[in-house]
Structures are given as C-alpha cells and as structure tokens.
Amino acid sequence: QVGGHFVQGESEVSSINMLYGASSVGTRCMTSSSGPGLSLKAEGLSCAIGAKLPLVIAIMSRGGPGQGEIFPAQQDYLFAVKAPGHGGFKCFVLAPSTGQEAVDLTYKAFDYADKYRTAVIVLGDGVIANTMENITMPPMRDLSSLPAHNDWKATTKGPNGERRWITSYVPGPERLEAENLKMAAMYELWKETESLHEEFMLDDAEIVICSYGSSARIAKETIMNLRAEGIKIGMIRPITLHPFPEAPFEKLDYNKVKKIICIEMSNPGQLIEDVKLCVARRCEVSHYGRSGGVIISPEDIYKAVKERIGR
Incomplete structure (x- = not known):
C-alpha cells in the first residue's frame, strides 16, 4: 500500500547492517528479533548510533541466558536499557504492555528515531508477541509529512556540494569526545522531556x-x-x-x-x-x-x- 519492502535477512548481523544502509539514504526502517538477536545486532547498532542513523528495533524477549528457552521472559532489561553495545551509548527504549500499545508505541518509535537521529528499541516479550487481541490501527499518515532528512542523508550533497559520508568514525580524540558530550546532553534532554x-x-x-x-x-x-x-x-x-x-x-x-x-x-x-x-x-x-x-x-x-x- 505504501511501497514499502519486507526483507528476510539471512542473519541478525546482516539485518542490522541492512538498516544502516537503508537509514543512510533517509528510509524509515526497522528490524526485529528476540533477546539473542539483540546480542548479534549489537556491533551494527553501535555503528548506527555513531553515524546518527534513525532506526527502530523490536525485541520480543525470551528466556535466557544463552540458547535458553523460546518462552516469554523479561531478562533483557539491563542489556537493552543500559548497554546495548560497545562505546557507552544508550537507546531510547519503549515498553508496551498490550497489543494496542505495541502498535501505538511502534508508531511513536519512528518519530522519536527521526527527531533525535537515534535508535529506538521497542522492548516487548513473548506474551505480547504471541497474544491475539483486537487493536485499532492509527490513521495512515500522509507520507509527504515525514522528514526528508535532506540535511544529512547520503543521497544529498553537503553545503559546498561535497559528497556526504555516513560513518561512525570520528578522527581525533577531542572531536570524538565532543560527540560523546552531545550524546550525553541528549540523554539528559530525554530525561527532562520524554519520559512516559x-x-x-x-x-x-x-x-x-x-x-x-x-x-x-x-x-x-x-x-x-x-x-x-x-x-x-x-x-x-x-x-x-x-x-x-x-x-x-x-x-x-x-x-x-x-x-x-x-x-x-x-x-x-x-x-x-x-x-x-x-x-x-x-x-x-x-x-x-x-x-x-x-x-x-x-x-x-x-x-x-x-x-x-x-x-
């Protein structure tokens, strides 16, 4: 209906890197998995955060650690909330409790991702993932109202006509520290304005x-x-x-x-x-x-x- 694409990635590692590419050209994109999948996505997620790429990850947690069980659990809280990858970053994390809220918060997740150029995790569990219940879908949004990302996406030119590079590499300790401080300030802003x-x-x-x-x-x-x-x-x-x-x-x-x-x-x-x-x-x-x-x-x-x- 909207010209979107569903791609079955061959692995969680591939899937998160597909999102890196899709987001780099301004595409709204998401991936999903369970707890072990988040472990495999962690390196790519850190790189996406470093490159300031908006994306959404839905995680439906199951029993662990290790291979654990396929049945529902909430054992990924600390991983998703405190340290979902290397480099000291955090994600915006939403926790639905019903099927309706899972839909509503996923809609919001894309808006948060675009607003802050960050990754948003929708952290559910196997109960939500396997429950069938009636929901009301939000109204379909006019796609022309979505942000164009022309100020940073790879398919546009820089201020002087130069090619844009989407990378998490920041040369020089002082420059990287400056980016870290911006990231820390953003997390403080979330605390002040976005908690639900x-x-x-x-x-x-x-x-x-x-x-x-x-x-x-x-x-x-x-x-x-x-x-x-x-x-x-x-x-x-x-x-x-x-x-x-x-x-x-x-x-x-x-x-x-x-x-x-x-x-x-x-x-x-x-x-x-x-x-x-x-x-x-x-x-x-x-x-x-x-x-x-x-x-x-x-x-x-x-x-x-x-x-x-x-x-």
Whole structure:
C-alpha cells in the first residue's frame, strides 16, 4: 500500500547492517528479533548510533541466558536499557504492555528515531508477541509529512556540494569526545522531556508495585483483587525504560508508602536497580519475579505481596 519492502535477512548481523544502509539514504526502517538477536545486532547498532542513523528495533524477549528457552521472559532489561553495545551509548527504549500499545508505541518509535537521529528499541516479550487481541490501527499518515532528512542523508550533497559520508568514525580524540558530550546532553534532554509512565490506583496507595510490559498488565488484576480486600495498593508502570520515569517516585509520600515491590519476569531482578536509584532508600524496595520462560501469574503476584506485607 505504501511501497514499502519486507526483507528476510539471512542473519541478525546482516539485518542490522541492512538498516544502516537503508537509514543512510533517509528510509524509515526497522528490524526485529528476540533477546539473542539483540546480542548479534549489537556491533551494527553501535555503528548506527555513531553515524546518527534513525532506526527502530523490536525485541520480543525470551528466556535466557544463552540458547535458553523460546518462552516469554523479561531478562533483557539491563542489556537493552543500559548497554546495548560497545562505546557507552544508550537507546531510547519503549515498553508496551498490550497489543494496542505495541502498535501505538511502534508508531511513536519512528518519530522519536527521526527527531533525535537515534535508535529506538521497542522492548516487548513473548506474551505480547504471541497474544491475539483486537487493536485499532492509527490513521495512515500522509507520507509527504515525514522528514526528508535532506540535511544529512547520503543521497544529498553537503553545503559546498561535497559528497556526504555516513560513518561512525570520528578522527581525533577531542572531536570524538565532543560527540560523546552531545550524546550525553541528549540523554539528559530525554530525561527532562520524554519520559512516559502510567499510574494505576496510586492516589492512596501504601504498597506500590512497579512493573512494566506484560507483567504490569497481569499485575493489574492482582491489584484490583487486593483492593477488594481493603489493601491500599497501586502501581507505577514505566512506559519508557530509557529515559526512566523518575517523577512518579519523587512525588510519592514516603510517610505513607511502606513498600515498593518490583514485579518482572526476571531472576535476578533488573528493573529493581532503576527503582532503587529513584527511591534512594526512602522506603523498602523488594523484587519478585519468575524467569526462564515461566509466565508470571496474578496468583504469583498475590502471594508475593501478601508475604511482603505479612498477611
């Protein structure tokens, strides 16, 4: 319908380098894989970041490490959020919790990639990837409204008519350091302006769950069941994992909030590291998880909460 192309790459290494070429000429492009695929894409991803190429990567996580399992997990958080490749860069990371949100955030991912000339990871899991549910597709956008990238793409000329080179190589330590500082400033800007989160039944909460993706969707059922028992519990759901939403943790009343429980399909816990940084020892922070492809259940979360509040 839009003149796009779907290419089955022979490997994850090939696929990420195909994106390098496609993005270099201003094409909106994405690739997808599971956790092991992100490992294979890491070198090409670092080069694309260094060349300031906008692209999108969808990762549907499965159990690991190594070959692990094909069943759902959330064990790629630290990899995707903190260090998805060599050279100290980070990606913009979005974490959908439903099929509808996976579609909506993928649309946004391309806009973020174009806006900041960066790579955006849509970090889902096998639950989302294998769930069939009704969704509403956003309206088809007029393609002429998309950015042309004439100020940098390889098919245009430079200010003096010179040929443009798309490369991550920056000669000279001082010049490379200057690029690193620009990158760091961009990440600070994301933190100030782009973080997204959802608050669920949080207004009077004394117990707060922090969860993302499919685990957060599953946790909502448990929260409503515990509320029916008179337990004041709510949830903070990060939608951007990088930038991580610090604001909802800052506005919590720590005279009222007794415990924060991080729920995720990962052992050891990974999300908990960012939550602890935000909470800064103002209340107890603990972790509960399933992993290796075991899908967390509302009953699992119910028991974990009851154990932690002594009921």
